[in-house]
Amino acid sequence: MNKYGLHGKLQATAGKGAYLAQILLEASKLVSTAIGCRLYLVSQDSSNPDAVWVTEVWDSKEDHDNSLQVPGVRELISQAMPLLAGRPEKGQELEVLGGTGLEVELAHIS
């Protein structure tokens, strides 16, 4: 069964990228407790330091959507929103077929 992947950018206003990244790193601790969360990475784009990228893998889209219920996540989102330079773009949705490196073993498609 493929997993649900999401790769998206959050553009902070000038000089706020590091602060936004901090908030998202806090969020990664919270969502790590959510059902079906297999990966939540926070990265910066060296060519655009106020852009923060989040790369996620979930057992399902539903699990991802439900993670908003995790206590503390909505508060972090409300902290992050004022730092954004505009509406967050919808991330790239991917079907994760397999690979290596996740804590959970990914069944390769046969």
Added chain:
Amino acid sequence: MNKYGLHGKLQATAGKGAYLAQILLEASKLVSTAIGCRLYLVSQDSSNPDAVWVTEVWDSKEDHDNSLQVPGVRELISQAMPLLAGRPEKGQELEVLGGTGLEVELAHIS
């Protein structure tokens, strides 16, 4: 110390996406043995089934570049090249700050 992230697309010719994905899943097994390989995920874009996405995290860019020396990797690359619809685009390079889900514990930036 941030890790080196790479997220890139390989566009296969019509109908060859699944075959290309298979080769890259094989590659993920090989590179998992390479020094500094922390993540190598193979995904498909549901809106473009002949596009295969590879999402990687390495301890360093150097480790990533050295992975070409892993026995069998060059052979897989030579299998994949004829399936491509053009020169592979350079992937998005990212500085992975931290997060959750990798087998290796990611130190969060303080």
